[in-house]
Amino acid sequence: MAHDLQPVRGTRDLIGDDARRHFHVVDVARRIAATYGFDEWSTPIFEQTGVFARGLGDTSDVVMKEMYTFPDRGGESLTLRPEATAGICRALVSNGLTQSLPQKVFYTGPMFRYERPQKGRYRQFHQIDIEVLGSGEPLADAEVIACGWAILKALDVAKDVVLELNTLGDPESRAAYRTALITYFSAYKDQLSEDSQARLDRNPLRVVDSKDPGDKALVANAPTIHPYLNAASAKFYDDLRRHLDRIGVPVVENPRIVRGLDYYSHTAFEFVTSALGAQGTVLGGGRYDGLVEEMGGPHTPCVGWAAGVERLAMLLDAAPAAPKGVAVIPVGDAAEAVALDVVQALRDAGIRAEMGYRGTVKRRMERANRTGARAAIILGEAEIARGVAQLKDLETGDQAEVAIADLVSKLA
RNA sequence: GCGGAUGUAGCUCAGCUGGCAGAGCGCCAGGUUGUGGUCUUGGAUGUCGCGGGUUCGAGCCCCGUCGUUCGCCCCA
Incomplete structure (x- = not known):
């Protein structure tokens, strides 16, 4: 790259x-x-x-x-x-x-x-x-x-x-605890890690969550805040x-x-x-x-x-699933206008729907499958003339003829 | 800021002691002039992170650098 x-x-x-x-x-x-x-x-x-x-x-x-x-x-x-x-x-x-x-x-x-x-x-x-x-x-x-x-x-x-x-x-309790920590750790100052020695001056509370193994032994016996509250x-x-x-x-x-x-x-x-x-x-x-x-x-x-x-x-155990939409597939140029109406009707009803910009039926079906579409609507001129479409369930493979007017309710 | 590992195709990775850059998946096209997934045939992949060096010859060795990653530090 x-x-x-x-x-x-x-x-x-x-x-x-x-x-x-x-x-x-x-x-x-x-x-x-x-x-x-x-x-x-x-x-x-x-x-x-x-x-x-x-x-x-x-x-x-x-x-x-x-x-x-x-x-x-x-x-x-x-x-x-x-x-x-x-x-x-x-x-x-x-x-x-x-x-x-x-x-x-x-x-x-x-x-x-x-x-x-x-x-x-x-x-x-x-x-x-x-x-x-x-x-x-x-x-x-x-x-x-x-x-x-x-x-x-x-x-x-x-x-x-x-x-x-x-x-x-x-603040009062914290100040008292801070003093107690400084007193305690100062007695062991040379045994503390370099980082913790610096913390002791700057922010002694931080010493108690040190991950250094040597420090941990000292921290185990260090006072907790509770008596100082x-x-x-x-x-x-x-x-x-x-x-x-x-x-x-x-x-x-x-x-x-x-x-x-x-x-x-x-x-x-x-x-x-x-x-x-x-x-x-x-x-x-x-x-x-x-x-x-x-x-x-x-x-x-x-x-x-x-x-x-x-x-x-x-x-997260798994990525959330990609949303499943409906693919609208016109067959032939003359079908595109009606297909556009169908996509629009689905979208207006709140249904995720897509019509590919170009390509053969095969290409469009492949894309529908790849993008995880749940269903495909295939619109040919012969079907349009009769006011129907092929509605194919892409999970089961079942395909049935449905009136174009019923597509939205069928897919809702 | 410190120490270790690592970087090869879109992805996951192989690449012998230095000798013609590979596989699987994915992608593209065909088998199917109106139907995906499975199958099958064919095809395209690349600044081997980048820059130097060594060598007849470097993906491989050396130096530097950038990115990623593990630990420290810090923090969500």
Whole structure:
């Protein structure tokens, strides 16, 4: 393949089965989210760089080294969004919606991160997002998680996935835990991996989800957050677990779950699978009470998650079947006009129908078969003169004469 | 950003120690002047990812580069 026709590294085309898998995931998520009372938003694919730089926090890798940031022709620094939440929060504030809370938002679209591509990890990838903006109640967390679980069930991938749940507590609890972790790990600093030593300074919570085998031994004896939760945070977490239990969402508590982005507090969760190699998180999120304020809006507690469409699409057992239409086949030029009327009547009735642009009957039948048509309507001049057509069922091979006027009702 | 594997027809892949680029599937045409799937006959495939080097000669060896992939990192 010529170099200049190669798709850009980490991007890909969605065609055929790949496209059907992708859109099936999005369609199902959109449908289920609507059922939970979420409204779909759409915001720009790029924002002023500050929206992400301020929103995601300056310790995250996403901000430090993965953003597609560029000056536009006016000299303003813009960034292709690496995730959806910051843009949604910006839109909430820009549109004055902090006056009408809560807002329940469904979102889907492409995101961009300059990472080393791998299976399930692309530079342009797609997410589905659910956010409840403006509620600090654990019921909102429960609803958001339940909606995610419902989508995974509707996609029939829930069997491969478990929900891992943790709490990060409120800022006070989190700060206390942070201090405890620094104290604990500092005693073993030289035994930690190089990566974790760096994390210890930058973002000590991240040390507890290290995959380094040496670190894991130390992490196993590290304190969990629970003793450091203040009363309000502990109650919040208890309430959430009670709600999830009531709704029937199976939970595995995992005190090692820490979200990558800085703005989280209280609830943190991931739906994980072992079926996708290193890219095990299929849906992840949590509560981010400080983000809107961080961005310059009023204090607005929020909770939400993002799911990777590509990862979900890979978990699907099989690609959804291609739609089956009806092939209308004229025999001879004079029949084409009537055939055109027939296709139009079928389409007007909501039936997927196609008439080939050219070709012999044989060619048109071959195409009908190849494209998975369920039936063929063969229209010859002799039939047209009598007001009938041959209707052939392409699965059984049965063929019968049907009045042209009855074709639509026969195929509905 | 780091380490490993890999790249040959539209697809999946074979190609020996360096010696004329192949198979299956798919595609195109015929067997069927108005009927698909099965069968049958014939046909077309290509910058061997790209660029250098070694050699009488490179798909094969060497260097570089681009893409993919596995792990790390990070994350959805």
